[in-house]
Amino acid sequence: MKKSVSWLLIFTMILVTLAGCSNNESGGYEDVFYGTFSGEYKTINPYDLSSVTGYTIISNTIDGLVENDKYGMVVPSLAESWTKNEDDTVWTFKLRPDVYWVDSNGQKTEYKVTADDFVEGIRYISDPKNAAKNFRTISSVIKGISDYYYNLADIDEGIDIGMTREEVEKSFEETVGVKALDEYTLEYTLDTSTPYFLSYLVMELFYPVEKEFLNEVGEDFATSKETLLYNGGYYISTWERDKLIVLTKNDYYWDKENITVREINLQKVGDEITGLEMFQRGELTSCSVSAEQLKALDGTEWEKYVNLKEKNTVTFWFTMNYQSKNPEYKTFVNNLNFRKALLHGIDRVKISSLYEPNQPEFFIRNTITPEDTVFDPNGVDYTDYPNLKPYKENNPYDPELAKEYMNKAIEELCSEDGTINGVGRESVDMDRIAKFEVDGKLPVDIVLATTTDPVETKKALLIAEMLKQNLGEENVNVIVGYAATSFQDEVFSPMNFDLVDDSYSFKFADPSANLERLTTDGSLNEGGYTVEEFDKLVEEATAKSDLVERYTIFSEAEKYMLDNVIIIPYMTGGGSYYISKEVPFLTPKGQFGLTKYKMKGSKIQSDPVTVEQYEKLKAQHEEEIEKLFQEGN
Amino acid sequence: MKKYIFKRSIQSLITIWIVIFVVFMLLRLMPTSGYFTRDDYLTMTEEMRQAYLKSIGVLDPPLTQFKNFIVNIFNGDLGRSITVYPRLSITTILKEKIGYSAVFGFASIVISMGLGIPMGILMARYKGKIVDNLGTFYSVIVRAVPSLIYLFLFQVWVSKIFDLPMLFYKDRPESWILPAISMSLSSIAWYAIWLRRFMVDEANRDYIKFAQVKGLSESYVMRKHVLRNAFVPIAIGIPSDLLLIISGSLIIENLYSIPGMGGLLIDSIKQMDNNLVQVLVLIYSVLSVLGVFLGDLLIVFIDPRIRLTESED
Numbered sequence: 001m002k003k004s005v006s007w008l009l010i011f012t013m014i015l016v017t018l019a020g021c022s023n024n025e026s027g028g029y030e031d032v033f034y035g036t037f038s039g040e041y042k043t044i045n046p047y048d049l050s051s052v053t054g055y056t057i058i059s060n061t062i063d064g065l066v067e068n069d070k071y072g073m074v075v076p077s078l079a080e081s082w083t084k085n086e087d088d089t090v091w092t093f094k095l096r097p098d099v100y101w102v103d104s105n106g107q108k109t110e111y112k113v114t115a116d117d118f119v120e121g122i123r124y125i126s127d128p129k130n131a132a133k134n135f136r137t138i139s140s141v142i143k144g145i146s147d148y149y150y151n152l153a154d155i156d157e158g159i160d161i162g163m164t165r166e167e168v169e170k171s172f173e174e175t176v177g178v179k180a181l182d183e184y185t186l187e188y189t190l191d192t193s194t195p196y197f198l199s200y201l202v203m204e205l206f207y208p209v210e211k212e213f214l215n216e217v218g219e220d221f222a223t224s225k226e227t228l229l230y231n232g233g234y235y236i237s238t239w240e241r242d243k244l245i246v247l248t249k250n251d252y253y254w255d256k257e258n259i260t261v262r263e264i265n266l267q268k269v270g271d272e273i274t275g276l277e278m279f280q281r282g283e284l285t286s287c288s289v290s291a292e293q294l295k296a297l298d299g300t301e302w303e304k305y306v307n308l309k310e311k312n313t314v315t316f317w318f319t320m321n322y323q324s325k326n327p328e329y330k331t332f333v334n335n336l337n338f339r340k341a342l343l344h345g346i347d348r349v350k351i352s353s354l355y356e357p358n359q360p361e362f363f364i365r366n367t368i369t370p371e372d373t374v375f376d377p378n379g380v381d382y383t384d385y386p387n388l389k390p391y392k393e394n395n396p397y398d399p400e401l402a403k404e405y406m407n408k409a410i411e412e413l414c415s416e417d418g419t420i421n422g423v424g425r426e427s428v429d430m431d432r433i434a435k436f437e438v439d440g441k442l443p444v445d446i447v448l449a450t451t452t453d454p455v456e457t458k459k460a461l462l463i464a465e466m467l468k469q470n471l472g473e474e475n476v477n478v479i480v481g482y483a484a485t486s487f488q489d490e491v492f493s494p495m496n497f498d499l500v501d502d503s504y505s506f507k508f509a510d511p512s513a514n515l516e517r518l519t520t521d522g523s524l525n526e527g528g529y530t531v532e533e534f535d536k537l538v539e540e541a542t543a544k545s546d547l548v549e550r551y552t553i554f555s556e557a558e559k560y561m562l563d564n565v566i567i568i569p570y571m572t573g574g575g576s577y578y579i580s581k582e583v584p585f586l587t588p589k590g591q592f593g594l595t596k597y598k599m600k601g602s603k604i605q606s607d608p609v610t611v612e613q614y615e616k617l618k619a620q621h622e623e624e625i626e627k628l629f630q631e632g633n
Numbered sequence: 634m635k636k637y638i639f640k641r642s643i644q645s646l647i648t649i650w651i652v653i654f655v656v657f658m659l660l661r662l663m664p665t666s667g668y669f670t671r672d673d674y675l676t677m678t679e680e681m682r683q684a685y686l687k688s689i690g691v692l693d694p695p696l697t698q699f700k701n702f703i704v705n706i707f708n709g710d711l712g713r714s715i716t717v718y719p720r721l722s723i724t725t726i727l728k729e730k731i732g733y734s735a736v737f738g739f740a741s742i743v744i745s746m747g748l749g750i751p752m753g754i755l756m757a758r759y760k761g762k763i764v765d766n767l768g769t770f771y772s773v774i775v776r777a778v779p780s781l782i783y784l785f786l787f788q789v790w791v792s793k794i795f796d797l798p799m800l801f802y803k804d805r806p807e808s809w810i811l812p813a814i815s816m817s818l819s820s821i822a823w824y825a826i827w828l829r830r831f832m833v834d835e836a837n838r839d840y841i842k843f844a845q846v847k848g849l850s851e852s853y854v855m856r857k858h859v860l861r862n863a864f865v866p867i868a869i870g871i872p873s874d875l876l877l878i879i880s881g882s883l884i885i886e887n888l889y890s891i892p893g894m895g896g897l898l899i900d901s902i903k904q905m906d907n908n909l910v911q912v913l914v915l916i917y918s919v920l921s922v923l924g925v926f927l928g929d930l931l932i933v934f935i936d937p938r939i940r941l942t943e944s945e946d
Binding site: 042043045048050128129130131133134135136137149150153156157219220221223224240241242243267268269270271273274277278281283486487488489492493502504505517523524 | 664667669670671673677683688713720721725789799800887891
């Protein structure tokens with residue numbers, strides 16, 4: 001009996017495998033993408049996304065006005081064409097007619113995608129009740145949206161602003177700069193001149209939503225596949241929470257010729273090791289490879305398939321605390337020579353190799369604005385502007401120079417016997433991060449804050465060692481402090497650090513994305529510095545709508561930050577290793593928003609992509625982009 | 634007996650009430666910064682964070698919140714998750730997840746009792762023999778080696794040898810085997826080792842020796858006297874084991890990608906999802922208290938010598 005059952009099992013399994021193999025190839029390419037997700041994706045509410053899985057799901061199921069093509073160019077999506085006024089404050093979009101929303105069975109609904117749906121999307125996010133956390137990214141873009149939001153927020157908090165909630169809600173059309181001129185014409189009115197407005201439109205916050213449907217589902221909106229409508233290349237056909245998501249090709253899609261993969265199948269896999277094992281057994285199309293796994297694959301047949309993901313626009317930088325509770329450090333950090341000593345004393349390549357052991361140099365970034373991201377109308381990369389080019393191209397690591405600057409700083413700040421001027425014996429209390437006594441003498445105590453995450457800890461210890469070696473053990477003493485729970489609560493909010501590093505994302509195609517937030521009052525000024533000159537330059541630049549002029553002033557501002565070593569950018573994000581059967585460089589490419597997660601145009605070959613093939617395709621892709629630029633695009 | 638049950642019920646209710654109240658209030662003592670990620674601090678203004686806190690209802694006075702919670706529970710409304718699955722109703726979460734955990738939990742209890750108890754009996758019966766040594770070896774390995782290690786090896790190797798799927802799939806029964814067995818590996822050892830211990834203890838008692846001297850057969854003595862008495866301390870835990878199957882296993886569910894309850898409580902505490910924590914605490918505390926209660930009642934039926942109240946003497 002037992003034997004026959006096991007034979008039956010084996011038989012069914014063979015059948016299942018066979019069934020899986022046949023019928024999923026079209027023209028030499030497979031037409032189902034098997035992927036994984038590891039962590040939880042909390043929600044697929046398009047206006048409250050926070051994970052890559054959420055982005056992947058929504059970008060493939062809902063389209064916005066524009067998208068990126070495989071070269072990163074902005075191309076029409078649901079908008080067929082657009083015009084703008086002279087100073088880039090009023091943008092009018094002509095929508096593609098007769099696009100219908102489909103439901104989770106892939107059936108056409110009665111609802112058309114109209115200009116009203118885009119207005120409704122903005123209305124949804126600008127109501128604090130809907131708690132769209134990413135709202136701030138656009139709160140200073142669309143005219144009146146910020147006032148509208150805060151009026152509602154005030155009313156909810158019980159503050160009397162002389163209007164009821166209903167009255168404010170009714171005023172939406174007059175106060176907020178988004179309007180449906182007719183069924184297929186949409187107009188945005190912006191606060192200031194925003195030549196890079198198109199780069200905002202690939203963000204989920206600008207996505208449409210069908211009003212009637214939204215009212216119908218109410219609070220359940222986007223909590224199941226039935227309570228969301230789709231207008232993208234796919235619809236969600238299966239959704240088992242924390243288990244499996246299947247996206248199936250939308251037959252009513254306006255661009256369905258370019259939907260080359262019939263189905264996207266994403267299942268939850270708890271850890272990377274299982275993912276790799278499943279890939280090796282042929283159950284997955286793509287999987288990530290950790291730095292440790294990479295070592296294990298060295299010398300095996302799989303080695304030749306491991307590729308490196310391109311770097312992205314996230315930048316890591318060091319923040320220095322200019323108002324430190326530690327008087328020794330406070331004295332030193334406000335001295336330019338000491339900051340230069342730090343700049344030249346940190347070996348970026350060594351830090352980067354903790355993440356990318358094979359090509360650490362590739363991930364160094366010494367500018368605040370990412371390269372290959374912001375281009376002026378002449379196709380010149382913003383980071384290639386003369387003010388920034390030297391920073392972009394030179395790795396500042398130089399232990400000799402670091403020592404030299406350190407000695408200069410000591411000369412300026414200390415008396416002969418190594419006593420730091422103006423600093424006496426004192427106890428420093430940085431709560432759970434560090435508590436210690438300073439003696440007002442060299443070496444300078446530096447509190448380096450980190451977390452208990454193993455890689456972060458390793459990184460902090462490495463940096464501590466570096467500083468001691470390169471600035472001299474007699475000159476600096478690094479105290480590594482650990483935040484056990486919330487980094488924000490223990491380190492940033494109470495400013496319990498001297499030196500700390502973190503990663504910062506870049507949200508839209510203009511240097512102001514980071515620079516405006518780094519001003520004296522900006523939200524990224526976590527070191528409490530004052531940079532009036534920089535503030536002035538940023539203000540001046542933001543008012544300019546001529547892009548070359550604008551970028552030139554921004555580059556001056558950025559140069560000021562880098563010359564004075566106010567913060568120390570050192571590395572890019574991205575660059576994890578992966579193995580995949582998906583042919584690279586075919587799907588939309590973009591530095592912002594969602595469209596880079598689209599699978600449009602994707603091809604899945606039967607064997608994993610080799611490093612050789614990848615390099616070849618990459619060169620070809622770059623050549624094509626070069627050509628596009630020369631043709632004046 | 635009736636009086637005892639009544640008294641215990643009242644005690645249980647009070648215990649549950651205290652647990653819920655204390656947990657509820659402790660959650661409110663946490664700093665509100667816990668509702669935000671590091672990224673939220675970079676992207677939201679102070680006012681936006683306030684508006685967000687308002688929208689999730691944590692700015693009301695704690696006692697008002699507690700009252701609302703209790704009233705809603707009695708109206709059958711468990712509320713909505715805040716951060717773990719934003720805006721999803723908790724009833725839906727539980728409906729989707731409890732089934733998976735309960736099925737695997739139940740299967741695991743059946744397997745571990747089905748294998749563990751006979752194993753314990755054999756080990757006790759052949760104490761010091763090869764069976765006993767093998768059993769002890771197994772138990773020590775399983776209990777001493779961190780479970781993640783052998784569970785992971787089990788997943789990779791056994792699935793390879795028998796050509797079984799590495800993950801759980803709802804519609805492929807062969808994929809249910811590995812997680813159910815992995816979940817039982819350590820509890821088999823638990824049942825075996827404790828039953829063996831109690832049986833060996835019992836077998837050295839005078840009355841057993843007397844029974845043997847009387848000429849009763851070895852198997853009769855084992856079955857009727859030793860096993861029955863040794864089973865009492867084991868039995869006391871069975872009701873709560875059965876009730877708490879819905880809590881799921883964090884490691885197994887993660888390893889085999891089973892969308893069950895394992896880890897849900899931890900996630901919700903970590904992400905400060907007050908509503909979800911409250912409901913889970915309520916459910917788990919009710920079940921635990923009930924489990925202990927039923928365990929106490931159960932042993933009365935197994936062992937008539939045990940009296941729960943003095944007055945019945």
